Amino acid sequence: MNDAGPQGRGRGGGEGRGPGRGLSTRRSASWGLDPHLDPHLDAHLDPHLEPAARRRTDRGSVTPLVVGFAVVLALGIALVTDATAAYLQRSGLSTLADGAALSGADAGASGRSTYTQGVPTDELPVDVAAARAGVADYLRQVRAFEEYPGLRWSVRVDAATSSVYVRLTAPLDLPLAIPGGPEEALVSAEGEGSTSVDD
Numbered sequence: 001m002n003d004a005g006p007q008g009r010g011r012g013g014g015e016g017r018g019p020g021r022g023l024s025t026r027r028s029a030s031w032g033l034d035p036h037l038d039p040h041l042d043a044h045l046d047p048h049l050e051p052a053a054r055r056r057t058d059r060g061s062v063t064p065l066v067v068g069f070a071v072v073l074a075l076g077i078a079l080v081t082d083a084t085a086a087y088l089q090r091s092g093l094s095t096l097a098d099g100a101a102l103s104g105a106d107a108g109a110s111g112r113s114t115y116t117q118g119v120p121t122d123e124l125p126v127d128v129a130a131a132r133a134g135v136a137d138y139l140r141q142v143r144a145f146e147e148y149p150g151l152r153w154s155v156r157v158d159a160a161t162s163s164v165y166v167r168l169t170a171p172l173d174l175p176l177a178i179p180g181g182p183e184e185a186l187v188s189a190e191g192e193g194s195t196s197v198d199d
Helices: 004-012 014-030 047-109 112-117 128-141
Strands: 152-158 163-173 184-194
Touching: 047 128, 047 152, 047 163, 047 184, 128 152, 128 163
Parallel strands: none
Antiparallel strands: 152 163, 163 184
């Protein structure tokens, strides 16, 4: 009878509660309440680790957007820069072509046909050979071939209107070449000139 009393107190008293508390602690660790006691606990079950994981995910999703935006911005700057350079060269060639066409018209109007056929009352006939020579002389005088390396030119005469048309084409080295694209472009411009007889 004396042995039964201590055993009963042992199961219901302090000695019996000791193992019970240990079992409860291990179960709590397994349920994710204390992850430090269970090394096999999934880290995603810990609510304290979720903000850090979310920040890493956000950084991973924002980085491609930033890189893509930078690439698009660089391509846009390159296109605007190249377009501006092409526009400026075309403006220069257009002015040059107008001057060459006027010189060709003057030279063509004072060619051999003027002396053989006389001076008309409205528009002067244009001699094609004299007009071409006048255009070539003008381009050499203004140093067009030095300003625009690789410059090509052509002359067309419209006998019906006694007009001279000059077309100039010159290569342009693009300031900011786009990867995979051409490094230079051809820019062309055309000018017109004619000579008439004043009353």
